[in-house]
Amino acid sequence: MKILIQQINKEMKKVIYIITVATGLTFLGACKNTFDAPNKSALDASVVFSTPGLAQSAIAGILQSFGEQNSYRGRYLVYYGLNTDVEVASSLKDVTTVKSTLTNYNTSSNNTEMSEYKNAWAKFYEGIERANIAIAGLRKYGNVESNPDMAQILGEVLTLRAVLYNDLIKGWGNVPARFEPITSETAYIPRSDKDVIFKQLLADLDEAASLLPWPNETAVTSSVEHVNKAFAKGLRARLALYAGGYSKHLDGETRLSNDPDLSREKMYTIARDECIDIINSKKLNLLSFEQVFRTLCEETNKAGLESMWEIPFADGRGRVLYNLGVEHKTKDKYTQQAQGGDNGPNPAIFYDFDKDDVRRDVSVVPYLWDGGIQVPSSLNKLYFGKYRYEWMKRIVTADNDDGLNWMYMRYADIYLMAAEAINELQSPSEAAPYLQKILERAFPTRADKVTAYMAEATKSKGDFFNAIVDQRAFEFCGEMLRKADLIRWNKLGEKLRESKVKLQQLNNREGKYASLPKKIYYKNNGEDIVIYGLNYGDTDAIGQGLSGYSAKDWKLSPETDAVKYWDGLFVKDPDSQPVWPIWDYFILNSNGTLNNDNF
Numbered sequence: 001m002k003i004l005i006q007q008i009n010k011e012m013k014k015v016i017y018i019i020t021v022a023t024g025l026t027f028l029g030a031c032k033n034t035f036d037a038p039n040k041s042a043l044d045a046s047v048v049f050s051t052p053g054l055a056q057s058a059i060a061g062i063l064q065s066f067g068e069q070n071s072y073r074g075r076y077l078v079y080y081g082l083n084t085d086v087e088v089a090s091s092l093k094d095v096t097t098v099k100s101t102l103t104n105y106n107t108s109s110n111n112t113e114m115s116e117y118k119n120a121w122a123k124f125y126e127g128i129e130r131a132n133i134a135i136a137g138l139r140k141y142g143n144v145e146s147n148p149d150m151a152q153i154l155g156e157v158l159t160l161r162a163v164l165y166n167d168l169i170k171g172w173g174n175v176p177a178r179f180e181p182i183t184s185e186t187a188y189i190p191r192s193d194k195d196v197i198f199k200q201l202l203a204d205l206d207e208a209a210s211l212l213p214w215p216n217e218t219a220v221t222s223s224v225e226h227v228n229k230a231f232a233k234g235l236r237a238r239l240a241l242y243a244g245g246y247s248k249h250l251d252g253e254t255r256l257s258n259d260p261d262l263s264r265e266k267m268y269t270i271a272r273d274e275c276i277d278i279i280n281s282k283k284l285n286l287l288s289f290e291q292v293f294r295t296l297c298e299e300t301n302k303a304g305l306e307s308m309w310e311i312p313f314a315d316g317r318g319r320v321l322y323n324l325g326v327e328h329k330t331k332d333k334y335t336q337q338a339q340g341g342d343n344g345p346n347p348a349i350f351y352d353f354d355k356d357d358v359r360r361d362v363s364v365v366p367y368l369w370d371g372g373i374q375v376p377s378s379l380n381k382l383y384f385g386k387y388r389y390e391w392m393k394r395i396v397t398a399d400n401d402d403g404l405n406w407m408y409m410r411y412a413d414i415y416l417m418a419a420e421a422i423n424e425l426q427s428p429s430e431a432a433p434y435l436q437k438i439l440e441r442a443f444p445t446r447a448d449k450v451t452a453y454m455a456e457a458t459k460s461k462g463d464f465f466n467a468i469v470d471q472r473a474f475e476f477c478g479e480m481l482r483k484a485d486l487i488r489w490n491k492l493g494e495k496l497r498e499s500k501v502k503l504q505q506l507n508n509r510e511g512k513y514a515s516l517p518k519k520i521y522y523k524n525n526g527e528d529i530v531i532y533g534l535n536y537g538d539t540d541a542i543g544q545g546l547s548g549y550s551a552k553d554w555k556l557s558p559e560t561d562a563v564k565y566w567d568g569l570f571v572k573d574p575d576s577q578p579v580w581p582i583w584d585y586f587i588l589n590s591n592g593t594l595n596n597d598n599f
Helices: 015-029 052-067 072-077 120-141 147-170 194-213 230-241 264-281 290-297 320-324 347-352 357-361 412-424 428-442 445-459 461-475 481-486 492-508 540-544 586-587
Strands: 087-088 307-311 343-345 368-371 373-376 404-410 519-526 526-530 552-553
Touching: 015 052, 015 428, 052 072, 052 120, 052 147, 052 307, 072 120, 072 147, 072 320, 120 147, 147 194, 230 264, 230 404, 230 412, 230 481, 264 320, 264 526, 290 307, 290 357, 307 412, 320 343, 320 428, 347 461, 347 492, 357 428, 357 461, 373 519, 404 412, 412 428, 412 461, 412 492, 428 445, 428 461, 445 461, 461 481, 481 492, 519 540
Parallel strands: none
Antiparallel strands: 087 343, 307 404, 368 373, 519 526, 519 552
16 A cells, blocks of 8 residues: 655644654554554653654655645646656746746746745655654663664654755755754754765665665555665665766865765765665566556556655645646546646657667657647657556546655666666676676567677777766656766766757757658557657658648757747756755745855
8 A cells, every 4th residue: 555645734844753653653554554542641752752653754754844735746847857858848948937947057046936934845854853852862772782673663753854955966066964852052053064965865775775674674664655676776876976977066166075985986886886785686577568557557666676765745735737647638548637748849859769779669649648648749849658547557536646756766676776887896797697687678679789789888988988878868758867877977967968959959950850851650550649740760751642641740849939949958057056956935935044145
């Protein structure tokens, strides 16, 4: 049964965790979890954090902060990760709207979509405060050294706090470091350089991994809605790569860390070792590429497959399909929610894929559903095919939420992080098997293409790194990892400028796109659509001769548009403003401790 992340009907400006625990009991009551509350008041921390059933509710309290309206559910998952060479907001040409400025590197601190008290920033810190209180209580009362149930809870809370800090840093850069419960003396603190936070998180996740079981070793870790040892190790590897990469520091400089504890070599070593531990554990499995996302949409929640941890949403909470899925313009037999496609793939990525790469047609969809059948979309509005109402086993009936979990990490990332780290520390030949594993899945019927690609990739460390840059784009399209990857590689602006040129050439059928048809040609086979004209080698001459096919223009931007599609990718230099500012609401209520200096 899904862990229910849903909004408790009380906004809490200042977290009082004991209230969270009390509400957490009701909040989890619909799940399989049961609680044996002792006679002593459950509001006593010594009872809460020494009783496994009660302490488990700490996790519910933290996850509640993930799922509230303007947290991950309605803000972070909607906007973070856009725009890149892989993922874009669908309405790129509307460059001045409040929503568009969140994605086109022109964000102001007074953005009305974000600058309010229950924004993601506030909810992330709410979750962190709940975690801090739980960690302190578990360490004091939980007897974690001898009680494996309490140890597992501490490991999970440490990991959830790391998730929240990871996304704070990705979204806002250098943020306040809070690792103890708030006191009157620490109510207001300034930003810290992200290095301080990275060092703490790397230590926390090392401890968490020592406390947590592997997937399916306990009843709790049989579900991807609870963290496990593999995920804690994988998250530690991911954070090590971020810490060892480029970013904008508190002094305003974009650079590698100056802290010797976060040297590039040390961080790549952590990433390599954690990934190899996970792979050698044999506790996870790579599925076929399409099956990864069918399994997600079918909501099996089973651990030990490819998904390593998912943000769990109740059926009436979460907007993964609503914002990122293939659009259904009308209610039909697959969904009673006519939604999808607020964000989508950068059109250029479709043409960067090899046509024999099975990831392409799963990841990038050139059609939508209208009246229960598939109809062609537009080149400037493609869809993430990883998230499909039609793959679900239940019908979504809520107006604004779909309840699909967010897959935060999957096993393929472990292989690609291992490949990147081993290439950096050792050699392309030693890194090759980990990249090849992912390519063999991508080209199940074209071993010759895998062999040829690997021969080119292993010529030098530089060639292999470039292959990693490309393959992470193809593998994770629609999973919102690209922006953080490009930042740590110091390639965000470079790749966006390249994409701008690609999109303009694609629209005008210039350069490598010159031979592509100017139209697509389509017909329906039952409810499914058949499209000709999307592949290199297709021609308008052949398309026009196809019996029973209709034609549709396949362009990005009419000549009359005041702002061309490609000009909406970024308004300011992405490298100068790669993250969001701290919102005015929080600066004005910080007693003078917060600012956007060097933003």
